[in-house]
Amino acid sequence: MSSYARPSDLDEALGLAARGHRVLAGGTDLYPRAGWELAGDVVDITSVRDLQGLSFDDGLRIGACTTWSAIAETSLPPALHGLQQAARQVGGRQVQNAGTIGGNICNASPAADGIPPLLALSAEAEIAGPGGTRRVALEKCLIGPRRLALMPGEILVALHIPAASLEGRSAFAKLGTRSHLVISIAMVALHVRAKEGLVTQVGAAVGACGPTARRLSRFEASLLGQPLAKIEVDPGLIRPDLSPIDDIRASAGYRAGAAVTLMRRLCEDLSR
Numbered sequence: 481m482s483s484y485a486r487p488s489d490l491d492e493a494l495g496l497a498a499r500g501h502r503v504l505a506g507g508t509d510l511y512p513r514a515g516w517e518l519a520g521d522v523v524d525i526t527s528v529r530d531l532q533g534l535s536f537d538d539g540l541r542i543g544a545c546t547t548w549s550a551i552a553e554t555s556l557p558p559a560l561h562g563l564q565q566a567a568r569q570v571g572g573r574q575v576q577n578a579g580t581i582g583g584n585i586c587n588a589s590p591a592a593d594g595i596p597p598l599l600a601l602s603a604e605a606e607i608a609g610p611g612g613t614r615r616v617a618l619e620k621c622l623i624g625p626r627r628l629a630l631m632p633g634e635i636l637v638a639l640h641i642p643a644a645s646l647e648g649r650s651a652f653a654k655l656g657t658r659s660h661l662v663i664s665i666a667m668v669a670l671h672v673r674a675k676e677g678l679v680t681q682v683g684a685a686v687g688a689c690g691p692t693a694r695r696l697s698r699f700e701a702s703l704l705g706q707p708l709a710k711i712e713v714d715p716g717l718i719r720p721d722l723s724p725i726d727d728i729r730a731s732a733g734y735r736a737g738a739a740v741t742l743m744r745r746l747c748e749d750l751s752r
Contacts, residue, residue, distance in 0.1 A: 486524040490531070490608065490637070496523040498610050498633035505531075505545055505583035508575045526580065531637060540641040541606075544582025548594075549573075551581065560641070562650030562669050563597040569654060570594065572661050582636045585618070588628045591688040595622070596669035597652045599685035599695050601645040609634030622692040648673030648681065651749050653742045654688075657729070664688040665730040666738040670746040674708040686739050690723040697721070699743070711747040715740045 485501065487493045497503055501523040504510060510518070525531055531545040534554055542551070552567040570576055570584065570593045584594040585605070595618070603618045610633045618639070621629045630636065654667035666688050673681035682703045687693035699717040706712065724735035 482519065483521045484524065485522070486527050488527045488529060490528050490635075493523055493525050493528050494608060494610070494633065494635060496521070497635055503586070503635055505586065506547070506578050506580040507583070508571065508579040509583060509587040509589070525635065531582070539643045540646060542581055542639045542641070544585075544636045544638055545580045546582075548576040548579050548581065548584075552576065557646055558649040559601070559646050559671060559673075560650065562600065562652040562671065563594070565652040566593045566597045566654075566667075566669070569652075569660060581639060585621075585639070586628055586630070586636055588622060588624075588626045588692070590625055590690060590692055591664045591667070592693065593652075593654060593664065593667065593687070595693040596667055596685040596687040597650065597671075598639060598641075599693060600650060600669040600671040600683035601641045602683055603645075604640045604642075605636055606638040606640060607634050608637045613637070615640065619695055622694070625691045644673075644681065645671060645683070649750050650683075651746045653746055655738050655742060663729065666724075666735050666742060668739055668742040668746060670743065670750060672703070672708065672750055677707055677709065679703050679706050679708055679711070684743065686718075686722065686743075688724075689735050689739050694721065696743075709751050711751055713740070713744045713747055718743060 501521040504522050504524040526545045531543040533543050535541050548567040548570045584592050604615045605618050605621050606615050623629050650671035652669045654664040656662035656664050669685045671683040682700045684696040684700050702717050722736050724732040726732050
């Protein structure tokens, strides 16, 4: 017989996860994949206090069960505007009210809207489990389509954005057949800091163009030292890091071209 638990204490939630309960963190991805009926035991972690809200302390901590609506509506510095833009495009309003940032990450879709802006901000994942708590760079957690590097019994507790990534500006853009309620053809995120008009720090990421969202390290390196007002985008430093597929939404070639075009638009937006 299956059971449903909704603890408010993290230790209780971890105990249930260690016993094999399926973790529910909003359900906007999990329920559709399960056919709207979850088999087996479930632990709903959305009432766990330690997994809620945003707090600043040598960076920003975002609890894994913070909803997209909360992220979109919180007053945040310009460096986090890209994440907020993504939050406003995750499904419709009902999905944003129920869906959580942690659930979006743990679902690990190659087209998860929340992941590219977090990658561009050098976010780290805080993970708790039977062996204790650890922090890992988010990009190292993404190991394949719908595969996150969580050990049995582990729960994603929070995302941490370092203090250095809270300076500067960021932006996010996605391409789909419409702006909401659609799986993206391509999406990009960009974070830049500048001093005396020259780029001093950059994070760039792309989604829906490979088995996982990923950072564009070669493109990032090319932007360092460039004038922010006249950033040059070399497609040859973006396309090699992409591995898009042909599917019902777009061809691989179209996805790659769209990613380059979207990134060029973000560079123009952030230069103003």
